[in-house]
Amino acid sequence: MAVYTDISDDELAKLLADYDLGQPLAFKGIAEGVSNSNFLLETEAGRFILTVYEARVAVEDLPFFLGLMRWLADRGFPSAAPVADRSGAVLKTVRGKPCAIVAFLPGLSVRRPTVAHCREAGEGLAALHRAAEGFGLRRANDLGQAAWAPMFAPLTEAAEGLKPGLAATIRADLARLAANWPSGLPQGVIHADYFPDNVFFRAGRFAGAIDFYFACEDALAYDVAVALNAWCFEADGSFNITAARALVSGYEAVRPLSAAERAALPVLAHGAAMRFFLTRLHDWGATPAGALVRPKDPLEYERKLAVHRSASDLVLFGDPA
Amino acid sequence: MAVYTDISDDELAKLLADYDLGQPLAFKGIAEGVSNSNFLLETEAGRFILTVYEARVAVEDLPFFLGLMRWLADRGFPSAAPVADRSGAVLKTVRGKPCAIVAFLPGLSVRRPTVAHCREAGEGLAALHRAAEGFGLRRANDLGQAAWAPMFAPLTEAAEGLKPGLAATIRADLARLAANWPSGLPQGVIHADYFPDNVFFRAGRFAGAIDFYFACEDALAYDVAVALNAWCFEADGSFNITAARALVSGYEAVRPLSAAERAALPVLAHGAAMRFFLTRLHDWGATPAGALVRPKDPLEYERKLAVHRSASDLVLFGDPA
Numbered sequence: 001m002a003v004y005t006d007i008s009d010d011e012l013a014k015l016l017a018d019y020d021l022g023q024p025l026a027f028k029g030i031a032e033g034v035s036n037s038n039f040l041l042e043t044e045a046g047r048f049i050l051t052v053y054e055a056r057v058a059v060e061d062l063p064f065f066l067g068l069m070r071w072l073a074d075r076g077f078p079s080a081a082p083v084a085d086r087s088g089a090v091l092k093t094v095r096g097k098p099c100a101i102v103a104f105l106p107g108l109s110v111r112r113p114t115v116a117h118c119r120e121a122g123e124g125l126a127a128l129h130r131a132a133e134g135f136g137l138r139r140a141n142d143l144g145q146a147a148w149a150p151m152f153a154p155l156t157e158a159a160e161g162l163k164p165g166l167a168a169t170i171r172a173d174l175a176r177l178a179a180n181w182p183s184g185l186p187q188g189v190i191h192a193d194y195f196p197d198n199v200f201f202r203a204g205r206f207a208g209a210i211d212f213y214f215a216c217e218d219a220l221a222y223d224v225a226v227a228l229n230a231w232c233f234e235a236d237g238s239f240n241i242t243a244a245r246a247l248v249s250g251y252e253a254v255r256p257l258s259a260a261e262r263a264a265l266p267v268l269a270h271g272a273a274m275r276f277f278l279t280r281l282h283d284w285g286a287t288p289a290g291a292l293v294r295p296k297d298p299l300e301y302e303r304k305l306a307v308h309r310s311a312s313d314l315v316l317f318g319d320p321a
Numbered sequence: 322m323a324v325y326t327d328i329s330d331d332e333l334a335k336l337l338a339d340y341d342l343g344q345p346l347a348f349k350g351i352a353e354g355v356s357n358s359n360f361l362l363e364t365e366a367g368r369f370i371l372t373v374y375e376a377r378v379a380v381e382d383l384p385f386f387l388g389l390m391r392w393l394a395d396r397g398f399p400s401a402a403p404v405a406d407r408s409g410a411v412l413k414t415v416r417g418k419p420c421a422i423v424a425f426l427p428g429l430s431v432r433r434p435t436v437a438h439c440r441e442a443g444e445g446l447a448a449l450h451r452a453a454e455g456f457g458l459r460r461a462n463d464l465g466q467a468a469w470a471p472m473f474a475p476l477t478e479a480a481e482g483l484k485p486g487l488a489a490t491i492r493a494d495l496a497r498l499a500a501n502w503p504s505g506l507p508q509g510v511i512h513a514d515y516f517p518d519n520v521f522f523r524a525g526r527f528a529g530a531i532d533f534y535f536a537c538e539d540a541l542a543y544d545v546a547v548a549l550n551a552w553c554f555e556a557d558g559s560f561n562i563t564a565a566r567a568l569v570s571g572y573e574a575v576r577p578l579s580a581a582e583r584a585a586l587p588v589l590a591h592g593a594a595m596r597f598f599l600t601r602l603h604d605w606g607a608t609p610a611g612a613l614v615r616p617k618d619p620l621e622y623e624r625k626l627a628v629h630r631s632a633s634d635l636v637l638f639g640d641p642a
Contacts, residue, residue, distance in 0.1 A: 008432035023524055026427045028361065031350030040349065040361060042427065106347045106363060111329035203344055 005037040005052045005095055012041075012050075015094050018085040019101065021045040035213055040104070047104035049080060052097050057213055059098050064139040065212050066090050066100055068132065068189060073103075077131035078200070078208030080105040107200020107207035118231050118243040121199055122250025124206035125191065125227055129220050129255055132189035141192065141216040143275050145181045149174050151278045158285045162298060170277075173305060177271050182219070182264040190223035191215055195230040221261040224251055225268035229276065229304050237303045239311065270308035277301035326358040326373045326416055333362075333371075336415050339406040340422065342366040356534055361425070368425035370401060373418050378534055380419050385460040386533050387411050387421055389453065389510060394424075398452035399521075399529030401426040428521020428528035439552050439564040442520055443571025445527035446512065446548055450541050450576055453510035462513065462537040464596050466502045470495050472599045479606045483619060491598075494626060498592050503540070503585040511544035512536055516551040542582035545572055546589035550597065550625055558624040560632065591629035598622035 012027055022044025030049075032038045035056040041048045053062065066082045070090070073081035080102035082090040092099050110117050143151075152159075152174060156167040191198070192214040200207040224247070232243040248265075251257070257265075280298035333348055343365025351359045351370075356377040362369045374383065387403045391411070394402035401423035403411040413420050431438050464472075473480075473495060477488040512519070513535040521528040545568070553564040569586075572578070578586075601619035 009429050010432065012429075024429055025523065026425075027429050029352030030361070031352060040351065104347075108330050108333075108345055108348050111331065202346065 004054050011094055048101050049104055050101050052099045062091050064137045067137050068135055068215055069212055071135045072131050075131040077128055105208045107202050109197045113196050113231050115243050115246045119246040119250035120206040121231055122247035123254050125194055126251040126254030129188055135189055139216045141218040144218055145271055148274055155281050158281050180267050185219040185221055185261055188220045190218050194227045221264055222268050225265055225272040228269050229272050239307050273301050273304040273308055277305055325375050332415055369422045370425055371422050373420045383412050385458045388458050389536055390533055392456045393452050396452040398449055426529045428523050430518045434517050434552050436564050436567045440567040440571035441527040442552055443568035444575050446515055447572040447575030450509055456510055460537045462539040465539055466592055469595055476602050479602050501588050506540040506542055506582055509541045511539050515548045542585055543589050546593040549590050550593050560628050594622050594625040594629055598626055
């Protein structure tokens with residue numbers, strides 16, 4: 001949850017004066033998003049979300065994110081479409097911070113996805129990849145495989161603090177990932193943060209994705225690997241092969257994976273676990289005690305790393321019978 | 322802001338199964354309320370707020386609060402009407418905590434009320450008092466004048482910590498309030514927390530009141546006094562007589578004050594400042610450092626106390642020329 005920036009009625013009125021959205025009818029901070037502040041905004045023209053971008057989001061990346069959301073919405077993919085002001089601008093400023101107004105996207109995220117949800121989520125992810133084809137802007141994955149060793153360098157002590165001996169294990173993982181990281185897989189725009197809280201359902205069916213603020217260009221199968229980690233582990237830390245097969249099979253119903261992509265899923269999933277372990281480890285140490293947001297537990301992803309490190313049955317990714 | 326309780330999609334579905342509200346379409350925690358958790362809930366039947374009552378609200382008081390909201394809404398006062406489930410119950414349970422679903426009330430609260438807002442707020446408060454006439458349930462004001470000395474007893478050290486010498490000043494205030502507290506003023510149901518963030522406007526006109534969780538029976542003019550403190554002080558701590566006159570005059574356009582009520586406003590406002598000073602002082606010490614809510618500064622009300630203690634021009638309350 002996060003509402004870091006407080007917007008007054010006066011500041012809102014000043015912002016809305018640039019748009020053709022009529023008068024505001026309701027405005028409430030909502031507990032959603034960790035790198036931005038979000039507000040439910042109802043005006044005479046309908047319902048919207050006002051997102052205020054906090055320090056963690058690089059302003060220069062916002063045209064990519066907002067352009068992608070617009071592109072996807074225009075192609076029928078259910079993502080919140082940014083709204084332009086009268087001058088055509090979607091990226092605006094409020095309280096000295098960048099912000100955007102996007103259409104309200106209905107739907108509910110699920111806390112404990114069922115196998116059926118995993119299948120739907122897989123289909124939705126493939127639909128996202130298909131809809132993003134042809135999008136003209138580019139953004140490199142600054143949290144991709146090449147970044148992990150440099151990210152870990154200042155965090156070795158933090159890792160040891162978490163669990164003695166962990167630093168050496170992570171270093172070995174990083175070496176193994178570097179040696180085995182696949183190249184030549186189909187690239188495209190990936191969501192890169194396709195977690196259950198960023199995916200909406202309606203009556204059990206996929207109804208949209210939100211929070212495109214990690215989207216970038218990378219191997220499409222890496223996005224599937226991120227999703228496998230996020231959707232297919234049980235609360236006890238065990239990997240649910242049935243859920244994973246459902247997710248991959250849902251994905252393939254829309255965009256079949258190549259043999260190389262399927263074969264790469266285990267190492268991609270190991271790498272995806274590394275990426276979230278590293279950012280959580282960083283945030284764990286960096287979040288001040290009094291912050292109004294609770295950092296996510298890096299140990300959850302340390303356990304996922306351990307599963308991928310040792311699991312041989314993960315080759316089942318490549319054989320969704 | 323406060324979302325203390327996290328409700329999963331499964332818990333929501335189980336709750337909604339008791340209602341005739343159709344399927345949920347959207348569900349978001351909102352940053353509103355300090356003694357409860359609030360969620361925007363959209364279903365096939367419309368938009369609602371799900372409120373989950375936290376420890377601070379006494380369960381035995383909830384029938385009074387919810388009954389009052391229903392009573393007011395039925396009499397045309399814009400307050401969020403509780404929704405009954407199929408068995409007629411409005412007070413329900415989710416995650417082991419009491420909760421209620423109320424209709425979504427549109428409107429925006431204002432951060433810095435203008436004189437015009439103060440007038441509208443006064444009218445709205447009188448309309449609330451009028452609409453509440455005849456409501457059958459009773460609830461004593463457990464934060465009324467009789468409670469202040471006992472509330473302060475364990476807080477003398479906290480007061481000294483805030484400002485050396487403050488404990489003696491507060492004790493003198495308490496004695497003065499006890500000696501001069503008016504009796505025999507017209508009683509009725511009061512909101513008792515009629516602050517700008519609990520009042521909605523639409524296009525500059527009063528559009529409703531929320532958060533009835535301090536409502537009780539007390540002198541109606543005491544509610545006006547609470548509002549004068551909440552609406553008519555400038556950010557620099559000075560009292561805005563023009564705003565105060567507008568609030569009282571708006572109130573009197575709907576419900577004229579008696580001569581006794583007018584004459585009592587200065588002491589009632591002094592007392593109302595004491596009530597909020599005391600609860601803020603208590604919360605200031607009681608809020609753990611890592612809590613996801615920031616306690617309100619007791620010094621704001623210490624300054625208001627000082628204004629009421631020394632001001633002679635506050636007799637102007639009684640003469641809204």
